[in-house]
Amino acid sequence: MNSIFNRLLNVKNMVVEDARIVDSPLRPVPVLEIRVRPRKGMLRCSRCGRRRRGYDRGGGVRRWRHQDFGCWRVELVAMMPRVDCPEYGVVIARVPWAEPGSRFTRDFESECAWLMTVANQKTVSGFLHVAWRTAGDIAHRVAERLKASMPSPFDGLTAIGVDETSYRKGHTYLTVVVDHERHRVIWAHDGYGKDVFDLFFRPLTDEQKKSIRVVTGDGGRAGSTHASPSTARTRSACSTASTSSPG
Numbered sequence: 601m602n603s604i605f606n607r608l609l610n611v612k613n614m615v616v617e618d619a620r621i622v623d624s625p626l627r628p629v630p631v632l633e634i635r636v637r638p639r640k641g642m643l644r645c646s647r648c649g650r651r652r653r654g655y656d657r658g659g660g661v662r663r664w665r666h667q668d669f670g671c672w673r674v675e676l677v678a679m680m681p682r683v684d685c686p687e688y689g690v691v692i693a694r695v696p697w698a699e700p701g702s703r704f705t706r707d708f709e710s711e712c713a714w715l716m717t718v719a720n721q722k723t724v725s726g727f728l729h730v731a732w733r734t735a736g737d738i739a740h741r742v743a744e745r746l747k748a749s750m751p752s753p754f755d756g757l758t759a760i761g762v763d764e765t766s767y768r769k770g771h772t773y774l775t776v777v778v779d780h781e782r783h784r785v786i787w788a789h790d791g792y793g794k795d796v797f798d799l800f801f802r803p804l805t806d807e808q809k810k811s812i813r814v815v816t817g818d819g820g821r822a823g824s825t826h827a828s829p830s831t832a833r834t835r836s837a838c839s840t841a842s843t844s845s846p847g
């Protein structure tokens with residue numbers, strides 16, 4: 601039976617130990633309680649996220665709300681292992697099914713965040729039985745998670761182009777940086793000139809800067825000219841592009 605729950609829950613590095621139904625007058629609805637644990641050797645520090653040696657299971661018992669199973673409320677229950685981290689000392693391990701500090705599983709959070717985009721407050725709270733404020737915290741965590749899992753548009757750049765475009769009849773300028781290889785805009789900022797273009801490089805890591813081999817701009821001095829339909833409207837970005845070495 602545990603292997604069925606393992607497959608149903610489908611969380612990597614999590615082992616189902618036991619499952620039972622708890623129908624107590626102390627709880628508003630019957631709960632399907634699933635006891636789980638992180639797979640051995642896969643323990644990570646909840647503070648730094650690095651893989652660490654297990655210390656003990658002394659972190660206490662915790663519960664995480666999971667997606668309902670039919671009419672049953674589902675909760676994962678685990679004895680929290682602790683790890684010995686050289687940096688943070690003995691701390692609670694990160695669990696593979698939830699974010700640190702969250703009382704919900706990642707699957708529950710994803711469902712909740714999705715529902716919030718297609719349904720109103722009353723529906724989300726009523727359907728999932730969570731307070732709207734809690735749903736807001738959940739959506740925030742899901743957004744952070746998505747952001748962290750998406751590759752940065754500044755990774756692996758080799759050739760970029762900078763265009764200074766004017767709009768509102770030439771009264772307002774916009775500096776736009778494009779990734780020539782992946783054909784997409786990766787950055788934009790109000791204004792023009794070297795100071796504005798320098799802002800593009802500021803958040804880049806050394807590695808990200810180093811990979812950029814070619815910087816093109818309107819005018820050609822910086823290398824091959826980026827001929828785009830907007831060229832006619834762009835100011836000369838050539839001096840900007842050639843003087844701002846990405847190093």
Ligand SMILES: [Zn+2]
Nearest residue numbers: 645648685688
């Ligand atoms: Zn750590």
